[in-house]
Amino acid sequence: MKRSVAARLLVAGGTAAVAGAVALAAPSLQASAAAVGSATGYAGQNGGTTGGNGGTTVRATTGTAIHQALCGRASSSTPITIEVQGTINHGNTTKVSGGSCNTAADKIELKEISNVTIIGVGSGAVFDQLGIHIRDSSNIIIQNVTVRNVKKSGSPTSNGGDAIGMESTVRNVWVDHVNLEASGGESAGYDGLFDMKDNTQYVTLSYSKLSNSGRGGLIGSSETDTGNGYVTFHHNLYTNIDSRTPLLRGGIAHIYNNSYVSLNESGINSRAGARAKVENNYFKNSMNVLGTFYTDAAGYWQASGNILDNVTWSAKSSDTNPAGPSMPSNTTVSIPYAYQLDNAACVPALVAATAGANTGSKTSNGSCSSPNPTTSPTTGTPTTPPTTPPTTGPTSAPSGTNLSIGAGADGSSKAGGTSYGNVVDGSTSTYWSPSSSTGYVSVKWSAAKTVAKATIREASGSSIGNWQIKNGDTGAVLKSGSGAPGTQTFTGTALKKLTFEITSSSGTPRIAEFETYAS
Numbered sequence: 001m002k003r004s005v006a007a008r009l010l011v012a013g014g015t016a017a018v019a020g021a022v023a024l025a026a027p028s029l030q031a032s033a034a035a036v037g038s039a040t041g042y043a044g045q046n047g048g049t050t051g052g053n054g055g056t057t058v059r060a061t062t063g064t065a066i067h068q069a070l071c072g073r074a075s076s077s078t079p080i081t082i083e084v085q086g087t088i089n090h091g092n093t094t095k096v097s098g099g100s101c102n103t104a105a106d107k108i109e110l111k112e113i114s115n116v117t118i119i120g121v122g123s124g125a126v127f128d129q130l131g132i133h134i135r136d137s138s139n140i141i142i143q144n145v146t147v148r149n150v151k152k153s154g155s156p157t158s159n160g161g162d163a164i165g166m167e168s169t170v171r172n173v174w175v176d177h178v179n180l181e182a183s184g185g186e187s188a189g190y191d192g193l194f195d196m197k198d199n200t201q202y203v204t205l206s207y208s209k210l211s212n213s214g215r216g217g218l219i220g221s222s223e224t225d226t227g228n229g230y231v232t233f234h235h236n237l238y239t240n241i242d243s244r245t246p247l248l249r250g251g252i253a254h255i256y257n258n259s260y261v262s263l264n265e266s267g268i269n270s271r272a273g274a275r276a277k278v279e280n281n282y283f284k285n286s287m288n289v290l291g292t293f294y295t296d297a298a299g300y301w302q303a304s305g306n307i308l309d310n311v312t313w314s315a316k317s318s319d320t321n322p323a324g325p326s327m328p329s330n331t332t333v334s335i336p337y338a339y340q341l342d343n344a345a346c347v348p349a350l351v352a353a354t355a356g357a358n359t360g361s362k363t364s365n366g367s368c369s370s371p372n373p374t375t376s377p378t379t380g381t382p383t384t385p386p387t388t389p390p391t392t393g394p395t396s397a398p399s400g401t402n403l404s405i406g407a408g409a410d411g412s413s414k415a416g417g418t419s420y421g422n423v424v425d426g427s428t429s430t431y432w433s434p435s436s437s438t439g440y441v442s443v444k445w446s447a448a449k450t451v452a453k454a455t456i457r458e459a460s461g462s463s464i465g466n467w468q469i470k471n472g473d474t475g476a477v478l479k480s481g482s483g484a485p486g487t488q489t490f491t492g493t494a495l496k497k498l499t500f501e502i503t504s505s506s507g508t509p510r511i512a513e514f515e516t517y518a519s
Contacts, residue, residue, distance in 0.1 A: 012306045012327040035081070035117050035141045036177075036361040041232025041254060043174040043204035044337060051117030051141030051174070055079025059121075061086045063093025063130060066108055070116070071098030079115040084125035084145060090156050093130060104133070107159040111135040120144035124358050131159025138171040144357050146179040154189035161191025170200040178208045179357045185214025185242055192244065196228050197221040201251075204232040207363060209239070209356040216245040219253065223272045223297050226250025233258055234339070235347075235364060237355045240264070248274035248299060254335055256280055257342045257364070259351040263289055270299030277333035280305040282347040284419070287312045291322040300331035305406070307344045309421040340366045343406050349427035368405065368426045402426075403451065403516040404443045411441035411499075415508075423514040431459035431512040440501035442472045443514050452492035455515040456485040456500055463507025472497025492519070 039049035058069040060082050069082050078100065088108070095105040102111040107130060110116060114137055119125075124146065131150040134140060142164065152161025159165055163180040166173060180193040193210045194217030196203060210216050216238055219228045229251015235258065238245045242264045246253070249272040256279045260267060263286035270276045271292045278301050283289040289311055292299045296319050306327060313324035342350060346368035354362040409420040413435035422430035423441055432441050454469055469479040471493055478490040485500070498516055502509045 012303060012308055035119060035143050035174075037363065039141070039172075039174040039176075039204060040206055041204035041234060041337065041339065042202050042230040043172055043232065045230065046172055046202040049139055049141060049172040049174040049202070049204075050115075051139060052079045052081035052115055053117070055081060055115065057081040057083060059083045059085065063088045063108055063127075064096060066118070067094070067096035067101065067103040070103065070110075070113060071096045071101035073100040076100040076113045077115050081117040081119065083119055083121045085120070085122040087126045087128050089128045089130055090158070106157065107131050107133045109133050109135075110137050110140060112137060114138045114140075117141040117143070118145065120146075120357055129156055129158060131162055132164045133159050133162075134164070134166045134170055134173060135168050136170070140173045142173075142175045142178060144177050144361065146181065146357050148179070148181040149183055149190070151189040152191045161189070162195045163193045165192070165195045165197075166200045166203065167195075167197045168199065170196070171202055173200075173203045174206070175204070175208065176206045177355070177357055177359060177361050180208065180210045180213075182211075182213035184212070187214075191215060192217045194246070195221075196231065197225060198228070200228045201230045203230070204234075205236060206232070207235045207351075207355045207359075207361075209237045210241065210245075211237075211239045213240075214242040215247075216241045216243070218244050218247040218249070219251055219274070220247075220249025220272065223249060223295065226272055226274075229253065229274075235342075235351055235355060237261070237351045238263065238267075243267070243293075244269060247271070248276055250274050252333060253277070254333070256339070257344075257347050257351070258282075259348045259355075260284065260286055260289060261348075262286060266291070266293045268301070269293045270301050271295045272297040272299060274299040275331050275333050276301045277335060278303045278306060278327075280341055280344040280347065282307045282309065282344050282421075282425075283311050284309040284348070284421075286310075288314055288320075288322050288324070290324070290327055291320070293320055293322075295319055301327075302329040302331055302333045303327040304329070305341075305344050307347075307408075307421055309419050340364065342366060343368055343426070345405050345407075345421070345425045346427070348425060348430070400453075400517045400519060403445070403449050403518065404514055407516075408444045408446075409442060409514070410444065412439035414439075418510075423511050426513070428457055428459065428512040431462075431510045433508060433510045434502065437465075437505040437507070437509070438502050439509070440499050441511060441514060442497050442499040443516055444472065444497040446496070448494045448496050449516070450492050450494045450518055451498055451516050452519050453487065453489045453517040454479075454498065454500070455487040455513070455517075456511060457513035457515065458484060459510035459512040461508065462510035463505055464502055464509045465504035465506060466502075468501045468503060470499040470501060471495050472499040
């Protein structure tokens with residue numbers, strides 16, 4: 001594929017349950033428990049997703065115990081919460097029969113059932129080379145677990161290769177704070193991490209990590225399987241994925257506040273009439289992050305507030321229609337629920353602190369700062385968000401709104417591993433550094449802003465000599481000095497670009513944040 005020039009920073013959970021696979025003693029019941037938090041997005045529609053709330057709770061340490069808990073219910077719809085601890089694998093997972101279940105030996109089978117929560121507790125729950133299979137079921141919650149290395153071929157074989165797969169009239173599933181991992185692509189025997197097929201609707205994937213896979217996930221198995229949809233993806237981290245983040249065939253998806261790093265071939269692939277609302281996501285070091293790819297069956301998108309940091313695009317062809325480089329919308333999508341939208345510049349740091357299993361089920365508080373810790377039924381201690389490295393210069397923010405949040409950025413050549421977008425992401429744990437001892441970085445807006453104050457926050461180890469703050473539109477110098485610049489005020493100026501230029505330095509300049517204010 002022919003690539004164009006990279007587009008940079010465009011704002012475009014008892015007692016012990018069954019211990020073995022043969023001895024099937026009845027699992028012990030506990031007081032009623034509930035999933036952490038409430039279903040968000042489309043999983044909160046169509047009557048909502050409550051899982052096993054209001055029912056009994058069972059602790060399971062094997063896959064067989066999970067199946068037995070399902071089969072021991074009064075009916076296939078009796079609410080139950082299954083708290084899972086330890087490693088679930090092929091060696092401890094067998095088929096269990098009963099009137100309220102339909103299980104299998106080689107996977108966690110949630111088939112022809114409803115009102116179930118599976119939640120990891122204690123030191124964690126890992127489904128190792130064993131997928132979770134949802135068929136003809138509804139009102140399911142999966143929370144705080146890791147599913148890893150599920151194969152569709154090779155040894156062992158499980159679940160068609162999907163880490164979590166939904167198929168055949170599935171309704172209302174909420175998957176939250178999970179890790180979905182692979183160790184390779186289709187050629188190594190792996191398939192999708194999060195797949196929905198054959199009439200699956202009202203699903204949310206939130207605060208989760210998906211990594212190291214050839215395929216992130218899909219909605220619709222073919223160009224004619226278009227009866228799926230109403231799916232929300234928010235506050236997830238996708239890293240080192242070749243494609244399908246997700247692949248959409250028909251239906252509607254809402255994709256917001258996700259962090260994407262190293263999408264190697266393509267990202268959000270809307271095709272066969274699908275419509276996606278894509279807003280306030282952060283895409284970094286990736287290719288073809290949005291568009292219609294590998295088909296001539298067009299899909300559509302409404303994109304806004306996204307940040308593109310070192311994104312490259314293929315040229316258009318008969319089966320490739322990339323949305324880049326500026327990602328203009330070609331449809332409109334109406335979202336029926338209320339939601340809290342974080343600024344895209346905050347997303348990488350926010351998602352790093354909240355997404356995945358065993359993070360204390362933290363969620364965004366919408367302030368681009370500390371996440372909300374949520375009380376969990378786990379017996380472990382929630383982790384603490386990573387601390388930022390020490391900085392030089394000012395340690396408190398000036399009053400007023402930081403105009404750089406949500407703005408774009410560019411500059412002179414940058415040192416490896418750094419990014420222009422790091423100076424406007426609201427985090428002092430990331431930074432931009434020039435490729436030499438001098439250089440410049442700019443904050444830019446699509447419409448003119450009046451700026452009268454700038455704060456330059458340096459990362460640890462930074463060294464700056466002489467510097468200038470300039471009107472990026474005209475080149476006029478608004479302020480100059482030497483050493484740590486800190487906070488500088490100047491005559492209020494209407495401009496679309498403000499530049500901080502380092503004209504000399506005895507060491508390595510490192511700019512963590514370039515904040516701008518109207519007064």
